[in-house]
Amino acid sequence: MADFFIITNNEMVRDKYASQVTVEFHPVKYTEIMRMTRDYIHAGHKLLTHPLAGSIKPNETPYKTIFLTKSKKKMDSESLRIIEECIIACKKFGKERFPNMPENMRQDFRTIDCSLCDNAMASAMQ
Template sequence: MKKDYIIITNNPLVPQMLDEEHEVDYSEISYEDVLGKVRDRIHEGHLLLSHPLSGSVKPNETPYKSVMISRKAGKLDERSLSIIEGAIRSCAKFEFKSEKYREFMPETFKDFQLIDWTLLQSAISSADVW
């Protein structure tokens, strides 16, 4: 039986770590595009279940982001919309340099993936208890 939430992510580690009980919407997209995808789902009536700027990692410091939303959609939730739009505005303040990621060793990307996964695990633990 599927969980009551969906995980939207660009982190390839996430679908590898979760079983079929978890619905993972994985795409090879940018951090900013993950937030845009979450915003679109909130407009469809899904609730935001994890903060889009969780952790102490700034948006321009990592290429990976995972966000949880509700499985069920209802009416538009203004609070969820306000939070995701604020996160998108915050991201716009940072200068993203995709070329800087090309300089990283493959191990660095694995570290970024692990950081995002660890933050997501905390959110999953809370959601599963709820």
């Protein structure tokens, strides 16, 4: 098994990668995935993917997937700085724009998030 894990609220990512790597799935809002990631960083995990990767604003998508190291070390100050800045950026954008998003749009955003993971997985598995 790989020395990283995935935290996500995207069931498509969970279903696609659970057989290859540990996937921690939480059916929560985007911002809660960010907060959970910050907790992992405080515990000594390190970011492997940028929390705001992609060109979709945080208030425009309900899905977020982040890769973190499985092993814990001393808290990584750079990872903490990045996640804190991302959480601040999320707050600046305000509330989710589409709280009642149609399922076809949700599927599109799940696919986009999963596509970003495909690229990260290719790098992480080398």
